[in-house]
Amino acid sequence: MDLPVDKVESTRASGPAAEGKRTRTYREALREALAQAMERDSRVFVAGQGVDDPGAVFGTTKGLAERFGRQRVFDTPIAENGITGIMIGAALAGMRPVLVHMRMDFLPMSMDQIVNHAAKWRFMFGGRVNVPLTIRCIIGRGWGAAAQHSQSLQALFVHIPGLKVVMPSTPYDAKGLLLASIADENPVIFVEHRWLFDQSGYVPEEEYVIPIGKGVIRRKGRDATVVAISHMAYEACKAAESLEKDGIDIEIIDPRSLSPLDDELIFDSVKKTGRLIIADTGWKNCGVGAEIAARVASDALGYLKAPIRRIATADTPTPCSFELEKEFYPSSEDIIFTVKELLNKSPLSPQPYRR
């Protein structure tokens, strides 16, 4: 299954697309990827709670059931783990399932099948089979989504060998990475952010894939490297605009894929800027930021002019209260604060109590 690999190296994380270019929202980009994959390949199908109902998972599957039939686009009984197993079985038997979860918080219910099965069958069957399964799941933020409907659990999956984990932030990447995930022979956890669904940007009509494991530089800069994951890429762009006014020039890297991780891209940037901040949507403790920090510390330590900083949510469950949410979620403010702080720091200065 060969799809053209788009040569576009970087697209801006926010703002309207370049003049004359085709624009689509993130949700439309996802839908277009699904439709094109299904059109081309009869092995592709879409299952999950609500994929064929009027809400159509935030509109990302709208019209697909009508177009491809309810054999290929269908709601499932509420049995997350069992359904994951069923999709694995279908993948083993040669299909290319896309399993959709409205919230990433439902993945803990499927943990056994994802960790013990999807990630293991190829290995345990001596390479005789693959599990080309894509699991789409959505993280959120705000609206009182609270402790059980807001979690960014990517780090749990990055930890598991045999899985791939991607977190696209632009419509362009959403389409290219979804097509890449469906075409991939391995199970892929595809993490979407609910705040991105209305973002619009350049999306070519034809099919293309973003190679899984390749990050992108969203903004070139010289003073500090900000590795910004998913929605944090937008916060980082906002921060960059403000910092620019103060004469500070940050480089923003959107890794797009967390497993495998494009660490070369990050090392190269750190070698240039000497400062690293990782802005993640998840928790700090053993989060993705910790892994990135560890890799930079072991491969590019000599280039660091300041300590590595992680911007992440506090290590507590998500509060429900609107007021507390504002405190809880990191934003461009945190990035601005941290960049400025680092610019006045030597590598040995102690970590402040708060980020």
Place this chain on the structure above:
Amino acid sequence: MPEETIKSFNVGYLQVLDDEGHADKDLMPELSPGQIKELYELMVLIRAFDDKAFKLQRQGRLGTYLQVKGQEASEVGAAYALKKGDWIFPSGRDVGVLITRGHPMHMLLQYRGGDERGMKAPEGLDNFPITIPVSTHIPICTGAAWASKMRREDVVHMAFFGDGATSRADFHEGLNFAGIFKVPAVFVCENNGYAISLPRARQTAAETLAQKAFAYGFEGIQVDGNDIFAVYSAASRAVAKARKGDGPTLIECVTYRIEGHSTSDDDSRYRTKQEVEEWRKKDPVDRLEKYMKKNKILTDEYKQSVTQKTRDMVEKAVEDYEKVPPPEAADFFANTYAQPTEQLKEQMKEL
């Protein structure tokens, strides 16, 4: 206002062959003397393999092993109803299923000797590897069956699991979906009385495990799991039904595990000798032998030759197993992903 019964279910039970080897002619499935001999030889082979594997473990030449002794009729009878191209999804005890399906015995030893390459069924053998987490392969079997249905392939999928597996959500979720989507699957529950030390009565208050299928909208049947003809008959009906597109079946084989749960279990702590003795009298191999004798399919010489032949086959398997060179450390990098990631390539260099 009516108050009435709107639905009731009957759970069938099938026994063809009694303990003395008398077969009910009306219930007897269609099997030629040649096929009956084949079934017999498989059961004898599996028993010889099982005994040998146990001894090898005790001699430190094999890892933990789960004995299948007593359940041969359930495993052979069900697997024999499939044809080439059908898929099986075995659980930890199902070496009998795998042997019936042609899985090389030296590879089974290799697997139990701690080398998972032994589970890689040679091309042309449609055997999924053994799944150790209990019952988790049931939804996977359902999914594979459903894929076959979507692709209009003539493939039946059969999952094997114990009574203990019916307590887990995967069993219920897997069967529920199989019922809704009428997938070509057969679920074979080998009810051997125990989940390790937990007796069947402490697993569910339901009188039979077969009846659970009715909750999911398809048929469940209980059979005498030590009666090769009953198991084969129920399984071939279920397989034919699945092939026709009429959906799944749950078969509960009532059988008994004669040995401990595994080579590290002491079953005397939770069951009596007397109970085990009672079940020995229902031994599936003896029972078939009695039938074959009565029907002049089995002579002393034939029996002797089968004993000798199977013993030789097992010895050969042991020899082959012990000749397999150990895997190399680099092997575990090979199949983690379809293509190794850059990071794995780096880690491989560090070895």
